[in-house]
Amino acid sequence: MDLKLKDRVAFITGPAKGMGAAVTLAFAAEGCRLALVGRDTGAIGPVAEEARAKGAEVIVLGCDLTDAAACEVAAAKTLAAFGAIDILVNIAGGSGPIGKTGVETTPEEFDDIVTLNMNGCFHTMRAVLPGMIARRYGKVVNVGGTFGMRGRAGRMAYSASKWGLRGITKSFALEVGPHNINVNCVAPGMVDGPRFREKVCANMAAKLNITVEEAMERHAADYALRRVTQDEDVANACLFLASDVSRQLTGIDLPVDGGWAML
Known part of the structure; x- marks a missing residue:
């Protein structure tokens, strides 16, 4: 099936490694033009070169995703380079404390992971959606997690951040749907x-x-x-939701977990 993503402009956060790199290279293979966004541009460099080797046009943009102004600057630079942003894929995020109960989790640990996993997506969406609304076209794919669908003992802070991202996704989907923009969430299990x-x-x-x-x-x-789950499983789900094959899907959570969240 031809997903018809060639020459679409994809703004991807967290592209440096793991599933972020797999998603980036999958979009490159489909012929997308890429804006790769993150704090550590040195780490993004090798993935950018791999994407270019696949024939993709690529720009690398340094950006602290927890800084709203920095996200607006990154979006503006992408528009200057490519003329539009068709697709936003929010992959950047963190895991927070692992193995700690809610009582053991410090307020600082909780604030840090909620800020990264929720505010980062909120800031990039605010930065790119006005252009999508003006053009009456856009696909937003937020990468959440199944712990934001069922919860998990010992991962309270992370779970809370991914539950919050689901609310952000669904509310934005309702708001921008009338402008022909789809906003969805891919929820990987353990990758x-x-x-x-x-x-x-x-x-x-x-x-x-x-x-x-x-x-x-x-x-x-x-x-x-x-x-x-493997990185490529997540990449394939992102491609699906970023394409017009999924034109009638918005506000959904798509678990990519081998069958855990649904059990």
């Missing part, structure tokens, strides 16, 4: 990679006195498909 293995699985392994591999197997056993 295989360094953060999952070295933080989540390592934490479980230490608590239960098991190996990291055994911890991974325990996580996979919770899912209907008995496998952990």
Whole structure:
């Protein structure tokens, strides 16, 4: 199926590694022009080069996503370079404290993760949506998480931030729908990679006195498909929601988790 994304301009936050890099390269392969946005431009550089090797036009923009003014500047630079922003993919985010109960979580830890995971998406949406409204076209894909759909003991702060992102997504979807703009949320489950293995699985392994591999197997056993999500699974979901194939979907949460949130 041709997703007809060639020459669409995609503004992608958090593109440097993991699922962010996979999403970036997937959009590059579809022929999109890319604005890659994040605080550490040095880390984004190698992914930008890979995208260019696939034939994509790419600009790299340094931006602190928790700074609303900086997000507006990044959007303006993208418009100056490409003339429009068709797609916004908000991937940047953090995990917050892992293995801490709500009582053990400090106010500073809570504020930090809520600010990053909610305010960052809010700021970029405010920056790019006026242009989308003026052109009567746009796709916004926020990357949330299934812990924002079911909650999770030991991940209260992260869960709260992703529940909040769902509310942001659904409210914006109602507001900009009349302007032919779709706003949706992809909700990955556990995604295989360094953060999952070295933080989540390592934490479980230490608590239960098991190996990291055994911890991974325990996580996979919770899912209907008995496998952990890969970066490419998230990338494919983002492509789908950024394309006109999904033109009649807005305000939805799309779990990409092998069957956990629905159980």
